[in-house]
Amino acid sequence: MDQPTPKTAAAAPTVKAPSRFRALVRGNEVGLVLVAAVVGAIAGLLVTGIGWLAQALHVVLFGLGHGERLSGLTALVSPWSALLPAAGGALLGLSVLVLSRRKARALVDPIEANALHGGRMSMRDSGIVVLQNLVSNGFGASVGLEAAYTQISSGIASRIGIAFEMRRSDLRTLVGCGAAAAIAAAFNAPLTGAFYAFELIIGTYSIVTLAPVVAAALCGTFVARFLVGDAFLIDVGDPGIVSTLDYPPAIALAILAAGLGILVMQGVTAIERGVRRSGLPMALRPVVGGLVLGGLALGTPQVLSSGHGALHLQLDLPTEISALLLLLVLKALASAVSIGSGFRGGLFFASLFMGALLGKLVSDLAPLVFSSSALTPVVFAIVGMSSLAVTIIGGPMTMTFLALEMTGDFPITALVLASVVTASLTARKTFGYSFATWRFHLRGESIRSAHDIGWIRNLTVGRMMRTDVRTTTFDTSLKTFRRDFPLGSAQRVVVLDEAGAYAGIVLVADAYSDAITDPEAKVEGLLRWSDAVLLPQMSAREAAALFDTAESEALAVVDRLETRTVVGLLTESHTLRRYAEELELRRREAYGETR
Structure with missing residues (x-):
């Protein structure tokens, strides 16, 4: 099931691919492989360009000679060069200041995008990461360019996938293809890039993801080799034998x-x-x-x-x-x-x-x-x-x-x-x-890998609840209650106080109990679960835990705890059924059964 765009991902208008091409990619695994190959080629170009820019900064700022690497120097060309990391820090601090004044949201990387947002990434975020990474590395900070490589490659893959209106699982795979091609191009190692995507970006390996990820990694490697040669990034020479x-x-x-x-x-x-x-x-x-x-x-x-x-x-x-x-x-x-x-x-x-x-x-x-x-x-x-x-x-x-x-x-x-x-x-x-x-x-996130848990958070109480809630007031007499709610008409009724706020739930069967002898008694004495309520933003997992704690088969949903205005009702059975349906859908997606 396709999910809505989360607030943390870019919501800017995007260019849509022609309908015939969208149908090809959405309905044919070969189409996804072809798009992955294009993503891989683009990633190879980007990785080569970013690496060249970083090396150019090192040459200009630190006075490197031909073929020299910054960390390969035995001594700085000038003692004043020691101030360059601080100068880079000043530029980086300026960018942080500008972003903070614009109240920019937290940047989303490929792992978080695939874990929480169904593979949706922002090109704006990706551009910021590339510039900040280039400044950091270019001015000598002890960091690599892998963040820039994977961020921009996965970001472009995400935007291409959105243009093709890909399913959630395919979009997550394409984000992994971008990262695979980036690492493969950076290290001249397609197998390394492919398994980087499987283990760290997609979070799992399956037959369905194998072809597009490998295609992207190979294309990224081939493009980088064409531009900068096929020498391996790390030359270990003759390592010897092992016993x-x-x-x-x-x-x-x-x-x-x-x-x-x-x-x-x-x-x-x-x-x-x-x-x-x-x-x-x-x-x-x-x-x-x-x-x-x-x-x-x-x-x-x-x-x-x-x-x-x-x-x-x-x-x-x-x-x-x-x-x-x-x-x-x-x-x-x-x-x-x-x-x-x-x-x-x-x-x-x-x-x-x-x-x-x-x-x-x-x-x-x-x-x-x-x-x-x-x-x-x-x-x-x-x-x-x-x-x-x-x-x-x-x-x-x-x-x-x-x-x-x-x-x-x-x-x-x-x-x-x-x-x-x-x-x-x-x-x-x-x-x-x-x-x-x-x-x-x-940061308080429960992410242990790029395994997709975003669908659990998207499966909220607000999306599962029913809004046709039957209500009454807590000063209603049992006689009136029995008249309004005969046996079989409802299982439970939500009770509101004099201000219209949630007061509790009355089980209809309780109102007809033989133990009640005074028909003029108020339903207030039959209230249950007065303190247990759900909120629309709660996930299915949080709702299931509250059902278990309250020992209730149904709970009222209120807009917020301060006002306790009833907006819906949710049952435990419906919650578990919807959770099981979504879980089965993810299993089928992993095996390519939804295509």
């Missing part, structure tokens, strides 16, 4: 990575709380964060940006244990400060870089405990990258396929799979969230 004896140190590393990932996420939260308690205006928070980042960059520029150049530098060169540990701490601090002070961006690549540092650090210490292991530092780095990324980002299969596409080595992929499962399980049992869902939790 059975190498699993224990890899599992130990995965557990350490899970712990580090949890510390990073909690560190971001701690810095955010500290900044809020400091009383700093929101517009100045990124400036202060930028000054801290600049100070860290004076020590080592490898803490800046997402870490592409630094990752290749650390994979290629041997490094002392003390230097690795210091860089790991500084990078974790830089990432936490960047996000916590208000810079916009993702932690995908930053988590890969920190995981590689942790892996190389463990590779130097592992022989002291696991003398039989022959893993190379590069394999330890790959395991660390995957394990830390799965803790912060989520998606065990996503990180497994990333390792496969980086190395092309199945034994290493099996080792990574065991490691990411261990890290994911450890984080889930000790912390319970990825970075995105942890942020939702702090």
Whole structure:
């Protein structure tokens, strides 16, 4: 069932596709695959363009030479460059100030859009995220561009889907196609992009979603390869071989990575709380964060940006244990400060870089405990990258396929799979969230994944209630009540007080009880559930819980608790039936039975 556009999604007029094309896409799975391929191609163009703009900012602002990466510098070209993150923070703070004065709503990302809004996203929101992410990364904040990539690609996919008037399930799938193509193009890894969509954006894998998501991921990859070449974003060289004896140190590393990932996420939260308690205006928070980042960059520029150049530098060169540990701490601090002070961006690549540092650090210490292991530092780095990324980002299969596409080595992929499962399980049992869902939790949202729960919130009491409510006043006598409501005419009657507000419910059968001997008695003495009422905005789940608590088969619906004006009546049986019907509809959509 198609759902109305929520207030949090863009409600601006949209251009509708011609009716014949809408019918093709809505009624034919091939049509959806073709649209997904177009979305993938557009995403490949956007990812390439955004990446080029960010690198151009680095070249202009930080004075990089040809082929240099910001985080690959051994020292800043000028000490004054340390002030650039603060300058970027000032621009970002200005944008925050403008948005706050316009009372802009909270920005909706692809996970939230698919979980709560049926895949509906705002192009305005997406544009804001791209600009803020570009400013943050371009001026050196320790964040990646993945947020911009997935936001704009999924946003365009959403608007295309709305133009085709897609069903809710198809629109959610198309949003996932946008994200899949974005990640695939960014990492030159179509399998990674596809499973990123399945695990993190769509929230499930099914045969119906396979073809469009894979088509989008492949098209995004092909376009990016055509524009910038087919070199893999992370070149690990020759990683070496893996044996059975190498699993224990890899599992130990995965557990350490899970712990580090949890510390990073909690560190971001701690810095955010500290900044809020400091009383700093929101517009100045990124400036202060930028000054801290600049100070860290004076020590080592490898803490800046997402870490592409630094990752290749650390994979290629041997490094002392003390230097690795210091860089790991500084990078974790830089990432936490960047996000916590208000810079916009993702932690995908930053988590890969920190995981590689942790892996190389463990590779130097592992022989002291696991003398039989022959893993190379590069394999330890790959395991660390995957394990830390799965803790912060989520998606065990996503990180497994990333390792496969980086190395092309199945034994290493099996080792990574065991490691990411261990890290994911450890984080889930000790912390319970990825970075995105942890942020939702702090906002008071109950989102644990992109699995569609928006339909539950849309199935409200106001949509399910009946409005033809039979009422009487609480000073009505039983004689009059029996005359107005004979047996069989109704099961229950809502009673109103002298001000017309809800007073309770009288069961018609109670009014005809043989235990009542005074026919002039008032119905006031038969009132039930005087304190239990429903509100129109309550969800079916909340209504079912209230039915259970009140031990009632029906409850009155009032406009609000202050006035208690009766607007409807809802029964428990109807609520459960409607919930079951919607649940069955979602199951059928997942298997493609509604097309």
